[in-house]
Amino acid sequence: DALLSPDKPLPLVVERDGGRVPLTVKPIKRTSNGESMGELDFSPSYGDMPVTITRVEEGSGAAAAGLQVNDRLVAINGTPVGAQQDVQQAIQAGKGAPIKLTIERGGVPQEATASVRQMPDGQERLGIGYNAEEPVREAGPIDAAVYAVERNIEVLRMTGNAIGQIFTGERSARESLSGPIGIAQAASNAASESGLAGLIGMLGFLSLNLGVVNLLPIPVLDGGAIFLLFVEAILGWIGVKLTMNMRERIQQFGFVVLLLLMGFVITNDFVKLASNWRNSDTERPAATAK
Known part of the structure; x- marks a missing residue:
């Protein structure tokens, strides 16, 4: 819900000193690749989770310090x-x-000193990607199936809410x-941040989204065919039947809508890319002046 509600107050209930306390939080609006989303400025604690370096950028301060992929960050x-936070x-x-x-590299503790540097894109960063080894709970086939259904x-x-927000004007289609x-x-x-598991999760998310879109009542889509059957059933009750010419017109209309x-x-997509490049070019002189 926070993801779809940037800058909007949301009810939250926390447990404190054995009791439940109702609170209100407002997700921070964050824009990534031209898309706005809500983000909470806190995260639940899962206990200590080893944080491992997954990427070291060439020419970065991390590379100069000798950091390598699969190094475990013990302390900063x-x-x-x-x-990760x-x-x-x-x-x-x-x-x-x-x-x-x-x-920690190969089980041996080591010390290193790195500095934030300005990278070719004009932004200043340490130059590492990292990922926490989140706790994994073993589950049998039944528990795994139940969890999968609940997640789906x-x-x-959330997909339905997002589509609803687009139609009501609460969320920009762009x-x-x-x-x-x-x-x-x-x-x-997803692949760079979370590896193969992240990529598979993203593909599953996209598959579900495509399934929802396919069920929209647009002719030439499955949802349009179902909607057309529903309309025909209603018209049949009053003695009206769709002609072949009418069917063709409806299909043509749906095809045009789909093309649009x-x-x-x-x-x-191209507008977002251009916007990202423009923002990068705008930030570069400011970073150079430092």
Whole structure:
């Protein structure tokens, strides 16, 4: 719900000192690749989760410090690392100063010092990608199937809410809809951030979304065919029958709508790309001036 409700208050119930406390939170609006989404500025604690480096950018401060993929981040500036947000907070708190890193490589602790650098895209960062090893609970076939169904229902609910927000004007279609370029970017980000599991999860998410779109009452889609059968049944009750010519006109209309939708999402992808490039070019001189 937070993902679909940026800058909107949401009810939240927390457990504190053995009692339940009702609260209200407002997700922060964040824009990524031209799409706006809500993000909570806190995350649940799963206990200590090992954080492993998954990517080291060439020419970055991390590369200069000798950091390598599969290094485990143990501490930053003497503060133990137990979750991904610990890394983000420590880097931001450093404010550009050299960062002392304690890593574990092959089971052997090592020390390294890295600095945030300006990268070719004009942004300043340490130059690492990292991922936390979230706890995994073993489950049997039945528990796994139940969990899968529950997750699919949740994704379908969120997809339905997003589509509803588009039709009611609460959510911009330009920010919410993506074409093949946007899908490729999302899949690439999922793979780089979470590996194969993230990619498979993204493909499953896309499959569910395509299934929902296919059920929209647009002629030439399955949802349109179902809707047309429903209309024919109603008309049959009053003695009216759709002629073949009317069917063809309806199918042609649906085909045009589908082409327009495809053109919109593809154009939207290019607009988002151009916007990202423009923002990158705008930020570059400011970063250079530092």
